[in-house]
Amino acid sequence: MSALTTVPKRRRRSIIARVGWSRFLQEIGMLAPAIVLMTVFLITPFVLSFWTAMTNQPLVPRPTPVRFIGLKNFLRILNDDLFWTSLWNVTRFTLWVLPVQCGLAFVTALILNQKIPFRNVFRGMFFLPAITSMVVVCVIWGTLFQYPTGPLNQVVTTLSGGHIQPIDWLGDPSWAMFSIVLLSAWQAYGFQMIIYLAGMQGIPDELYDAARIDGAGRWGRFWHVTMPGLRPTHVFVLVITTIQAFKLYTQIAILTQGGPNSSTETVVHYMVRSGFEEQKLGYASAVSVILFLIVLVIALIQRRLMRRFDV
Amino acid sequence: MSDLALTPRKSATSTNGYRIVQSISVFVIALVIISPLFMLFIASLKDDRFQILADMGSFRAFWVDNPTFNNFREVGNFAGDLAFGRYLGNSLFILGSTVSLGLIINSMAGFILAWGSLPGRALILSVIIALYVIPQESIIMPLLIIVSRAGLSDTFTAQILPFVASPLYTFLFYQFFAQLPKELYEAASIDGASIFRTWWSIFVPLSLPALATVSILMGIETWNQYLWPILITQTDYARPISVAIATFFGQDSIYWDRAMAASVMMMIPILVFYLAFQRWFISSFVGSAVKG
Numbered sequence: 250m251s252a253l254t255t256v257p258k259r260r261r262r263s264i265i266a267r268v269g270w271s272r273f274l275q276e277i278g279m280l281a282p283a284i285v286l287m288t289v290f291l292i293t294p295f296v297l298s299f300w301t302a303m304t305n306q307p308l309v310p311r312p313t314p315v316r317f318i319g320l321k322n323f324l325r326i327l328n329d330d331l332f333w334t335s336l337w338n339v340t341r342f343t344l345w346v347l348p349v350q351c352g353l354a355f356v357t358a359l360i361l362n363q364k365i366p367f368r369n370v371f372r373g374m375f376f377l378p379a380i381t382s383m384v385v386v387c388v389i390w391g392t393l394f395q396y397p398t399g400p401l402n403q404v405v406t407t408l409s410g411g412h413i414q415p416i417d418w419l420g421d422p423s424w425a426m427f428s429i430v431l432l433s434a435w436q437a438y439g440f441q442m443i444i445y446l447a448g449m450q451g452i453p454d455e456l457y458d459a460a461r462i463d464g465a466g467r468w469g470r471f472w473h474v475t476m477p478g479l480r481p482t483h484v485f486v487l488v489i490t491t492i493q494a495f496k497l498y499t500q501i502a503i504l505t506q507g508g509p510n511s512s513t514e515t516v517v518h519y520m521v522r523s524g525f526e527e528q529k530l531g532y533a534s535a536v537s538v539i540l541f542l543i544v545l546v547i548a549l550i551q552r553r554l555m556r557r558f559d560v
Numbered sequence: 561m562s563d564l565a566l567t568p569r570k571s572a573t574s575t576n577g578y579r580i581v582q583s584i585s586v587f588v589i590a591l592v593i594i595s596p597l598f599m600l601f602i603a604s605l606k607d608d609r610f611q612i613l614a615d616m617g618s619f620r621a622f623w624v625d626n627p628t629f630n631n632f633r634e635v636g637n638f639a640g641d642l643a644f645g646r647y648l649g650n651s652l653f654i655l656g657s658t659v660s661l662g663l664i665i666n667s668m669a670g671f672i673l674a675w676g677s678l679p680g681r682a683l684i685l686s687v688i689i690a691l692y693v694i695p696q697e698s699i700i701m702p703l704l705i706i707v708s709r710a711g712l713s714d715t716f717t718a719q720i721l722p723f724v725a726s727p728l729y730t731f732l733f734y735q736f737f738a739q740l741p742k743e744l745y746e747a748a749s750i751d752g753a754s755i756f757r758t759w760w761s762i763f764v765p766l767s768l769p770a771l772a773t774v775s776i777l778m779g780i781e782t783w784n785q786y787l788w789p790i791l792i793t794q795t796d797y798a799r800p801i802s803v804a805i806a807t808f809f810g811q812d813s814i815y816w817d818r819a820m821a822a823s824v825m826m827m828i829p830i831l832v833f834y835l836a837f838q839r840w841f842i843s844s845f846v847g848s849a850v851k852g
Contacts, residue, residue: 264677264678264679267677268677271754272677272754272755273678275754275755275756276672276676276677276678276755277678278756279668279669279671279672279676279755279756279759280668280669280672280673280676280678280684282665282668282669282725283665283666283668283669283725283730284669284684284725285725286665286721286722286724286725287688287691287725287726287727289706290703290706290721290722290723290725291691291694291699291725291727292691293702293706294699294700294701294702294703294705294706295694295698295699295702297702297705297706298698298699298701298702301701301702301705306705308704356589357589357593360582360585360586360589363582365582365583365586366583369838371586371590372842373835373838374590374593374594375590375593376838376841376842377593377594377597377834378593378596378597379845380780380830380831380834380841381597381827382783382784382802382826382827382830383784383786384784384786384802384805384806384809384823384826385600385805385823385826385827387806387809388600388805388809388819388820388822388823389596389597389599389600389823390596391809392603392613392616392816392819392820393596393599393616395613398613398614399613399616400599400613400616400621403616403618435593435596439845440845443842443845443846444845444846447846467578492695496695496697498697498786498787499786499787502786502787502790502806503806503809503810517697517787520697520701521787521791524701524704525791530701530704530705533701534701534702537697537698537699537700537701537702538698540695540697540698541694541695541698544693544695544698545693548693
């Protein structure tokens with residue numbers, strides 16, 4: 250083994266001495282594809298986004314050189330009312346989608362956790378929307394939302410005996426975001442349902458037996474055994490749903506394009522519009538840096554909370 | 561009703577009442593949740609595009625008198641305006657390539673991180689875990705610069721290569737391999753098998769649960785890609801079916817029948833897999849969540 254004498258670095262020498270060149274090269278060869286691809290397509294764009302954010306980089310290369318403009322993009326974003334509207338809209342969306350989506354997930358998980366006939370069939374059905382592509386979901390709900398004679402409006406009119414006027418689900422600024430909430434919750438709740446179900450099945454049966462011996466009824470068992478047992482699951486589900494909600498884009502791009510009156514404009518939609526349609530890539534990168542910081546803060550809060558609940 | 565006999569209950573009547581209420585509410589909830597999907601399938605079999613919308617507000621949404629595959633015949637072309645056959649093929653090609661490359665590359669990396677002897681593995685692992693927090697949306701603009709400067713706009717490569725290696729999937733493989741017994745690895749090295757052979761003929765065959773989880777999660781993710789392909793594809797050449805449906809739905813919203821048929825075409829591959837491997841689908845979603 251000439252490697253012992255020719256390789257100067259101590260650390261390097263020890264691994265090659267231990268396993269030999271052939272094994273060393275094989276390990277490098279097996280690890281390298283993943284590392285190289287992640288470096289090129291994940292780390293580089295991530296680092297680049299901080300740099301691009303401080304330039305006036307256009308989408309299509311221009312003869313004039315790209316200039317460094319410091320924090321100007323960030324200042325422009327913070328002075329743009331539309332950005333604040335989009336941030337407010339995703340916050341609004343989050344506040345609505347959390348109770349609707351997690352509530353639906355919780356209720357369906359509770360149902361599936363009982364001994365009901367055809368449990369597996371129901372579980373399979375409840376999970377179906379989660380595997381449906383958002384584009385398909387938009388076609389379905391875009392049809393349901395038709396104004397004024399769409400299916401959902403027909404149902405509303407029939408159920409109310411004609412007392413409620415047809416609703417312009419996606420065209421009325423005060424309804425549009427709520428309609429997006431409905432279809433988003435329907436599409437995505439299956440994931441949270443499965444997480445809840447796993448959490449419920451992780452609660453030991455002995456706890457329920459003990460509660461039963463103590464004379465706890467169905468409600469008492471739910472309130473004093475199920476709910477406390479699910480505390481970490483609640484934290485996890487809420488954080489995951491929040492991060493998902495802040496990245497709201499596809500539904501908006503297909504159904505409302507941020508309208509009407511910017512009532513459904515979101516941060517990601519705002520970013521794509523400035524970068525792709527207005528071709529201001531530097532500006533869009535600055536938005537993406539802000540988006541990353543938001544997601545990072547939520548993820549850090551999650552870590553704190555999870556540690557607190559000892560997960 | 562064996563569980564009823566086994567577990568003592570206070571009174572049989574209240575339990576029966578509870579069960580009836582329970583069954584009815586389960587049925588109603590299931591109906592409400594599933595009806596939009598059911599309507600989609602029924603509507604795609606109807607020929608009269610104006611009738612589809614009128615039908616949908618009533619029970620007729622769940623019934624079709626003369627089912628026909630005309631809509632599918634109209635949109636399932638491989639060239640021209642309604643080349644959804646081609647788009648579906650594009651999507652399947654992107655799906656197959658991304659998932660198969662992803663399985664190999666992430667599994668190899670996860671294996672080396674778990675059982676290799678390279679220095680700095682712990683550091684690489686913690687960087688990979690940290691990378692997981694970066695959302696795709698926040699790197700998509702610079703990625704667009706990189707990929708188009710590399711001359712890859714409007715190609716399949718641009719839709720496959722950036723998503724092959726992934727922190728989450730490498731981590732899932734690492735986690736799976738790391739909990740396998742040490743004896744397994746030692747037995748292989750005593751036999752003189754190379755590290756690549758050890759991975760390929762001993763660890764890979766044992767990692768079926770991890771392979772299934774990653775295939776399913778990666779498959780769903782790839783199939784549902786929308787933002788990236790809309791930025792990177794300009795022509796029919798590599799356009800996936802998600803973008804094609806959204807574009808068609810956006811401009812010609814009066815052709816409900818065609819939009820519905822195209823949507824069903826997009827749903828069928830994933831539905832077939834789901835029905836065949838339902839248990840795996842559900843467990844892989846749990847698996848993606850319980851990561852520390």
